[in-house]
Amino acid sequence: MLTDDIVESSHVKETLKKLSLLWRDRAVVNNGPKDYTSIAFDSAKPDFAESLLPFRSHPRWLSAAPELKSTVLSYAWAIYNLKTVYIECDIVTPACEALIKSPVGGGHARYELQQVMSEALLDEALHTKMSISACNYIYQHRKLKPVDYTDFNLVTWRARLLAQCDSEWKRRLTTFAIACASETLITDYLKTLSDDAAIQPLCREVTRAHAIDEWGHSSVFSVAAEHIVGSLSESERAYFANVVPKTVEMFADNEMGAWSTVLTYLDFPHCKEIVEDSEKIGHVKVYQDSVATLLSKLGLPARVN
């Protein structure tokens, strides 16, 4: 058993070292300052993919005026970026900071774990800056009033779950499990936009650059999870396995509160009906696969309680 543990932790250590080397070459932060806002604005292109709207098939949406639909797509870009900023600042950053300050799972890969987490932290700070600039670029070119929204379901759910934790290990594990699931899911979330040649060039470029970093992060968090889960007790493992699928559900949430704010502000015809109908629509299913793979790699059951 002891031999297995040593082999296991040296595998984690070596993999984290390799990921750190890849980060030096590939991370956006290491490839010189880039001003995405110098990319030419194309007023004829939509600022977001219609296929990602929760109400894309709703008859009231389909029959709306094209100019109004175009403005809604600009606000979709804003909501998307605002949610990204919340994920970076309120979900991933606290998990990176906790592991840098106190690398659980400790032992062999302690230094490497701190190293990759400090690199991810640096990336997330840059992504926050990229999201804000990209969002303001669209507001300025389209001459739109910025939307203020702070109650993303993913973030308020996380705060509730942390408030219910009755011990420090549960709080730490909750912080890590939610970040770990989010980091596994975010690549799928970015893929549609980064592959879409029909959308605003800046929106595509910023999403593509972010996606490159997130491919790295999904490996970093999955190897960190391997390391951390390996050091947990049976009950801690069960707790982790329970939080991850719940995060999937919240990550894929349609965030209709944000949509209600925007559609009401735009005085979009029948907006109440659109919001009510969209709230009944299930969450995006596409996210399930990558998390199921993560759990099976960790030897944990995929279940939602």
Ligand SMILES: [Fe+2]
């Ligand atoms: Fe990010």
Ligand SMILES: [Fe+2]
């Ligand atoms: Fe990330």
